[in-house]
């Protein structure tokens with residue numbers, strides 16, 4: 001039988017790392033917003049962040065394709081996230097981060113640090129790139145998580161379960177965050193990653209554009 005002390009500990013220190021992942025349109029942001037709103041209903045103090053590459057719809061909120069929103073702070077990289085969060089960490093119990101794939105590997109250390117401080121950390125992000133390759137640092141976050149939720153979308157070609165994000169058209173701009181008509185969810189059979197080398201180079205963010213590379217902000 002669990003002692004009252006143990007139960008009280010679980011209520012006060014809900015330390016855990018949760019990762020919500022899958023292709024675009026799979027409902028990652030919706031699920032993140034759902035969990036954070038429930039935490040707020042339970043009177044947990046929530047802080048939510050997103051990278052400044054994602055300024056779709058709202059600059060001061062995370063948003064889903066189904067128009068759900070939740071207030072969030074936009075940061076350039078993990079360093080800035082820490083600079084905003086740490087001075088107020090005593091007042092924060094749950095930390096939510098959307099579009100986590102746009103941060104660098106130091107997000108993994110930050111997640112470990114926060115869980116070490118007894119916080120609940122919920123991270124949402126793409127598991128694969130438009131080439132179908134693992135999208136760092138999500139794989140490492142999945143490895144250290146207490147719980148991983150892998151969502152799927154609906155294939156826009158055939159209606160089957162979609163696990164891939166298809167980039168459409170010939171626009172080769174480096175970063176097109178969520179631009180309408182530029183991406184769609186595809187099943188394995190309908191997914192067509194670019195094979196041409198020039199296009200493949202542009203499937204991932206260039207090093208300087210990745211939200212957590214210090215050079216991107218300090219240059």
Ligand code: ADP
Nearest residue numbers: 024025026027028029030064065066153154185
């Ligand atoms: P993500 O953050 O994973 O990109 P969102 O949470 O922003 O996803 O949006 C999920 C919502 O997108 C769904 O609830 C649905 O309303 C809408 N949607 C649009 N296209 C699709 C699709 N192909 N498959 C599933 N949902 C889709």
Ligand code: MG
Nearest residue numbers: 028029063064
């Ligand atoms: Mg999203």
Ligand code: ZN
Nearest residue numbers: 155158187190
């Ligand atoms: Zn399909």
